Amino acid sequence: NAGVTQTPKFQVLKTGQSMTLQCAQDMNHNSMYWYRQDPGMGLRLIYYSASEGTTDKGEVPNGYNVSRLNKREFSLRLESAAPSQTSVYFCASSEGEASQETQYFGPGTRLLVL
């Protein structure tokens, strides 16, 4: 039982390049999330998917797109990377959206945009 997995672990991009961050969970969770973590700011929600087939914007969606490929997988795409997108990206999942549902996090992807 791997929980939430993310690839890649590290990535360096040049400004303007594109890339996709992959996330998969094996806990049969319905809801999945993408966060970014910047120094001193905790985690901020980029996009989420309440259930398979649905996606919605979070607090900081600009410059990103997402795809809920199936129940297990939720990808995050940067179409034209900018230095401001240098961050650590976390994928998370939870069984549902109720307030008592714990979110479980992947190991994170460290992204550097030059």
Next chain:
Amino acid sequence: AQKITQTQPGMFVQEKEAVTLDCTYDTSDPSYGLFWYKQPSSGEMIFLIYQGSYDQQNATEGRYSLNFQKARKSANLVISASQLGDSAMYFCAMREDNYGQNFVFGPGTRLSVLP
């Protein structure tokens, strides 16, 4: 307005002593959950403990307990018998039933356990 406030950017504690990490929150939703996560230097986010707004008793998980004072809107994490491995960032987070998709995180507290 900040929904989650953690006023201690850094804390030190002697090994084997107890330590309290502060968290205050702001919500008008009567149904919400409060969570604490640990982030060691390796970077992963580890779930520690959960407290529901309707829970009558304070949550406990091993050496972790949550001092929940609903009227004061505080949810402080207490770590008993600190260990060197407890050195990490600790984040308080809230999830509201009316905004269930959104986990709101505080800025975190860096705990250093001294030998």
